């Protein structure tokens with residue numbers, strides 16, 4: 277079981293959760309149940325997509341984050357800022373202001389993550405061309421998608437492009453540069469501002485490699501609030517600080533939908549965002565229904581990282597600001613005001629040597645047991661239980677569907693009598709007392725929801 | 734042994750693939766080899782489409798055990814007068830309407846044959862057709 281353990285950053289605060297079931301009903305992998313009136317997550321089914329976070333009406337779902345103070349464990353404190361971070365700020369705030377504030381709140385260096393996106397796409401495209409037989413090749417940029425494929429589409433795992441993400445390349449680059457400049461490796465702390473829980477999970481337990489390239493992760497909403505407040509309070513900005521010029525115009529929008537696809541010219545490729553759309557499409561890909569497919573850019577969030585759960589503001593507005601910035605950059609590139617050749621490309625060879633992730637393994641949550649005959653017994657049991665359930669998917673048992681309850685019962689995680697219809701039938705037959713039914717309900721929904729309001733009046 | 738049934742409705746191309754995708758889900762749970770699953774899905778899908786396109790719909794009976802899957806597709810359609818001919822690559826009597834939907838290349842039955850371990854077709858003109866296919870998981 278241990279090697280199957282994956283870090284998850286999504287947590288549910290049981291002091292706040294009131295058991296409304298919205299997260300459970302929206303979870304694309306049926307990873308949530310209600311127990312004792314609170315939502316709980318089955319860790320091996322969770323892919324960190326953040327759907328629960330998006331729908332929760334009470335803010336009970338939260339994303340665990342590293343303590344900001346931990347940056348002071350290092351002498352050289354680098355922040356890796358994804359382009360989408362800048363996209364959150366209203367038009368009247370300039371990139372240089374954001375940079376100067378970040379350098380004042382404790383960091384010694386700022387670097388934009390997408391600096392390495394161009395190299396990343398060169399290496400990915402090369403890999404795609406060299407692996408015809410594995411087509412369609414699937415981007416590993418979005419960690420929620422990688423995990424989704426591992427648990428739900430194990431047959432497609434070999435199609436995942438085993439190349440590190442831009443954040444890793446950029447981190448490796450900065451570390452090398454600082455060491456060359458004389459920094460002690462132990463004094464370097466690289467912190468990544470993340471737009472989502474999936475990137476945190478991937479950083480804390482990388483999918484196939486064992487060592488993480490960054491030393492800590494900071495949540496984008498927290499950072500946005502800190503930076504915006506500083507900017508609003510400041511009257512004077514340090515005129516000497518300008519925004520770095522590390523990213524080309526086409527890479528600024530790398531994390532938006534079509535960002536990767538735009539950088540290759542394969543005959544047949546798709547860019548699909550939002551996890552339910554992705555699942556629907558992958559069902560078809562898995563059956564070989566779509567012919568001659570070269571490349572798939574798949575992202576868990578609607579509008580890709582502009583819609584990450586930790587971004588602040590509307591995803592369409594963020595998208596628009598990033599597009600505007602790319603346009604302006606492209607104009608400057610055309611006028612020769614800035615070069616498309618960035619310093620990071622001088623390290624191409626070193627980065628290429630360090631570009632591969634290990635083998636990504638399937639970890640199917642579909643398989644009932646590795647042993648087929650045990651799996652068959654389980655399956656028979658599930659079908660038998662399911663045939664006795666009412667198919668109403670009413671959620672009153674604390675599971676997202678009758679099928680999910682049947683599976684839970686077959687694996688001894690729940691009981692047949694958790695179903696209200698079952699309870700009524702057994703009561704009618706005299707084999708279950710009403711008091712016992714109430715006890716069962718209390719276990720699922722908590723004491724509070726079963727208070728006898730009518731009698732108390 | 735596990736038994737499941739699916740109803741296939743005449744002309745309902747939009748829902749073709751329901752049975753094969755249900756079967757796919759089940760086989761994934763049993764840890765069956767992915768290549769094998771694909772073969773079964775393709776064969777069942779082709780037979781489903783044939784029942785929709787050439788017959789007046791029908792019923793699919795699936796019998797599953799640890800060793801194999803057996804799928805029987807029964808219809809009360811017009812029947813196949815010359816089965817050997819129907820099995821030929823490229824032979825098709827598909828109507829213009831069916832061709833419009835993108836079917837009618839005459840590749841369905843040959844495709845089924847290629848993907849299964851055992852295939853048995855019984856058909857009587859004016860009565861209907863029964864196609865039985867078996868795939869062994871261990872072969």
Ligand SMILES: Nc1ncnc2c1ncn2[C@@H]1O[C@H](COP(=O)(O)OP(=O)(O)OP(=O)(O)O)[C@@H](O)[C@H]1O
Nearest residue numbers: 783787812819825826827836837838839840841842
């Ligand atoms: N269930 C059936 N009832 C009656 N006729 C059938 C049935 N299945 C197949 N046939 C006949 O056999 C022919 C060949 O079938 P086959 O599936 O190989 O090709 P097709 O359905 O015409 O085209 P394709 O499957 O490539 O779309 C059909 O055109 C039809 O005449």
Ligand code: SF4
Nearest residue numbers: 293294296297299332
């Ligand atoms: S959405 Fe989930 S976590 Fe939020 S209150 Fe409802 S049950 Fe609790």
Ligand code: SF4
Nearest residue numbers: 418472575577581584
């Ligand atoms: S689309 Fe972007 S923000 Fe959303 S989960 Fe994937 S990597 Fe994170």
Ligand SMILES: [Mg+2]
Nearest residue numbers: 782783841842
């Ligand atoms: Mg056919």
